[in-house]
Amino acid sequence: MRRIRGAHGAPSRALVMTRRRVLILGGGHAGVRCARELLEQRRSPDELDVTLVSRENVEVWHGLMPQIVSGVLQAQHVLIPLREILRGATIYSREIESIDPVARRAVLSLGGESDEVTLEADYLVIALGSVTDLSRFPGLSEHALQTKTIGDFIHLRNHLIEMLEAASVTTDAAERQRRLTFVVVGAGYAGVEIASEANEFLRASLRAYPMIAATELRVITVDILTRVLPTFNDRLAQRVVDRMRMRGIEVRLGVGVKEATAGTIVLADGSRIETRSIIATVGIGTNPLVRALPIELQRGRIPCDAFCRVPGWPGVYAAGDNAAVPDPSTGQAYGAMVMVAFGEGKQAARNILADLRGQPPEACRPARFGEVALLSRSYGVAQVRGIALHGWPASLVSRALFLSFMPTWRRRLALALHWMGSALLSDRLTPLPIGRSNMVIPMRFAAGETIVREGELSGRFYIVTAGDVEVLQRVDGEERVIRKLGPGDHFGEIAALGNRRRTATVRSLTPTSVLSLARQDFAALVEHLPALHDALEAYPTSRSSPSPAGGGEQGGHVTAT
Ligand SMILES: Cc1cc2nc3c(=O)[nH]c(=O)nc-3n(C[C@H](O)[C@H](O)[C@H](O)COP(=O)(O)OP(=O)(O)OC[C@H]3O[C@@H](n4cnc5c(N)ncnc54)[C@H](O)[C@@H]3O)c2cc1C
Helix, strand or coil, X not given: CEEEXXXXXXXXXXXXXXXXXXXXXXXXXHHHHHHHHHHHHCCHHHCEEEEEEECCCEEECHHHCHHHHCCCCCHHHHEEEHHXXXXXXXXXXXXXXXXXXXXXEEEEECCCCECEEEEECCEEEECCCEEECCCCCCCHHHHEECCCCHHHHHHHHHHHHHHHHHHHHCCCHHHHHXXXXXXXECCCHHHHHXXXXXXXXXXXXXXXXXXXXXXXXXXEEEECCCCCCCCCCHHHHHHHHHHHHHCCEXXXXXXXXXXXXXXXXXXXXXXXXXXXXXXXXXXXXXXXXXXXXXXXXXXXXXXXXXXXXXXXXXXEEECHXXXXXXXXXXXXXXXXXXXXXXXXXXXXXXXXXXXXXXXXXXXXCCCCCEEEEECCCCCEEEEECCEEEEEHHHHHHHHHHHHXXXXXXXXXXXXXXXXXXXHHCCXXXXXXXXXXXXXXXXXXXXXXXXXXXXXXXXXXXXXXXXXXXXXXXXXXXXXXXXXXXXXXXXXXXXXXXXXXXXXXXXXXXXXXXXXXXXXXXXXXXXXHCHHHHHHHHCCHHHHHCCCCCCCCCCCCCXXXX
């Protein structure tokens, strides 16, 4: 069943389905594998509908993203459109706001100012992955470059180019050195690959910056563990360290990060490294939606049985990074890795189909082809079916594995051609500037248009720059004008800072222009600008007490939205 909530919080319509419905939350490797398996294996008598919800309408190939840093791949080569590979599924490219696992229900927001959608299902699969949480390291949240999303990687590449540009014209010797020092925190897959790709990229780019000597460039990898790539055998891990050092990377193992500022990172042994570039590949945190579930998590993950089911919640399954599915042979939960996400997603789908058909479920045993890591165009390490490889043979094997996991032949061919193309014609120095020209967005509304609606989830804070608007609230089922606002007035702060639902409707009376600010940016401003916080605090009564019907007054500063 799908419900659309109306403007005033009341369900406005409901679609009743007789078919059984699987709702998959998350469109990463686990969610997509689950949906594909269901779509491929369902039969007419199953009468099964598959719905998938994810923030983006693409599956992101994290393992390929480090290659964006060096320009070997571009963003579109690591993104697979969900609508291309999940034909037959209903896809909601939306933010999930809350999950009710008992009722197998999820509330989605459509982004910005909009209605919300509630989805209910017979089977719920939670595959929301993990998030980056740098709060354990003081200063890292503020100053580290993150490495989780495609935007993070585009930004990282732009940043590296920006540092070369800035260093090349800086006359202050200390600042120049800071700009030419790059610290990668973490030496797992992402850390080792990013440090290596960034190092290759920076050193090769120096040809375009003759004023910078290669000896001035420092790329440093730091990890609290005493070895890199924990899932590889000791010999291969040591080879990787040797290779990194040979290429000029300083590898500092067995030392953690203590804190960071805008220009320095301090390590646990007290050493300080002056830098403008801290690249964080550490800090895996629990998705806030998973943290909010009424269940005791197992080291931040949803405890499951070997069949990917969540005990206590019939019909609820979990898969991928957010699930702790035990390996039947050891009892230990599988790690957070691509192959595990694939295996758990697929097995959850198979067990849902088995449940529908009255068959017994099967335990999850993800395929173990092995581990691969690509450090540069021609160097990789691989551990495949017990065989350890390094150098170009491992690079070929790694690429072959990535190609074999691409979901369609079209995608395989596109990736292979791009690898070949970029080997012949490398693109070193083209940044992809993605900054918006406006963080504060100007908007125009015609007379009579609704700007925000009572009861909806809020997205933005607004300042009226021209024209007049009226603020309306529902009292006893009737809409009443409680205030009129003009240039210089603002609205939207209560929902933006508080419970997220609009407490009033705002409609333009004349052609109106507003400036709008995303709620998270506005919340950060209010938190850190005491004067703004105090100004908002100073008008508590006008927020909550509606004036008599039709009794709008001109010139208030704060409204109830
Ligand atoms: C840079 C990097 C490199 C890596 N390299 C390797 C590697 O070489 N080998 C390896 O085995 N593993 C690697 N990993 C780990 C691997 O990518 C993960 O284990 C895998 O992606 C887990 O899949 P998942 O489906 O559980 O989560 P994800 O792939 O993270 O998918 C989660 C999905 O849920 C969606 N979502 C989350 N919250 C919401 C919300 N509130 N509303 C809507 N949608 C939401 C997200 O948008 C995303 O689509 C790497 C990870 C990173 C970040």
